[in-house]
Amino acid sequence: MKLFSSNTRKPVTILSAVSSILIVLAASSFALAQQKVSRRFPAGKNVRFELKNVTGTITVETWQRDEILVTALMDTRKATFNPRQTETGLVIDIVGDNRGRGDIGDMNFKIQLPARSSVDLETRSGQISVSNIQGDLVRAHIWTSGDIQLSGVNASRVFASNTSGDIFFDGEFASGGTYEFKSGRGTISLQLPANCGFHLVATAPVKKISMGPFWDDTKMKLLGEGRRITGDVGDGRASVTITNFQGEIKFFRR
Known part of the structure; x- marks a missing residue:
């Protein structure tokens, strides 16, 4: 016994196909809007890294190379960042680089640098994670909400603060x-x-x-x-x- 005729099934099949296409197109548009950027910078054993983010996660890890690897995943291509090398290390100021650009979405950073580095990190909202830093300073500040996790840290000065988290x-x-x-x-x-x-x-x-x-x-x-x-x-x-x-x-x- 046939419960549905072939004519009855066709609209349902077409609707499912259209829905699938729309989902794929939406996912593709989001992927195209995102931008991933990786940059490498020379560094000595004792460097200072500063990052001022707007929103998004900041993850700092150590490795054995004498260089800093910055990997940024940005929600929108409207966002930009211009790392600035100094005598002591590297500075990234997302707040200053994107002033006047409106909502730039989340910018998620992964930083890899020498273990003897000092790090000064802040964001308006998001998560901050720092692992195995052995330098002089570790500072992590979240202006509003977000968790801070400092693991394997052996620094002589540590400052961690948030409003909620x-x-x-x-x-x-x-x-x-x-x-x-x-x-x-x-x-x-x-x-x-x-x-x-x-x-x-x-x-x-x-x-x-x-x-x-x-x-x-x-x-x-x-x-x-x-x-x-x-x-x-x-x-x-x-x-x-x-x-x-x-x-x-x-x-x-x-």
């Missing part, structure tokens, strides 16, 4: 180093080796600070009904300041 730090504190973490709303997590030493000033909402295995009754003080913890962990030679206005602060041991 999580901040994760897995690294070591250098003796005499300065470390500041600040979030308007999100969770700030620090994963540290057991033998680390630092002086801590941590501020968060009531009972939102968890020191875990790093709490020491003899060296630390709980102030303001649990809103602030001050004191030393180990030798206390690094300075660590953590501020979270509407989220938790958590410490973990590796």
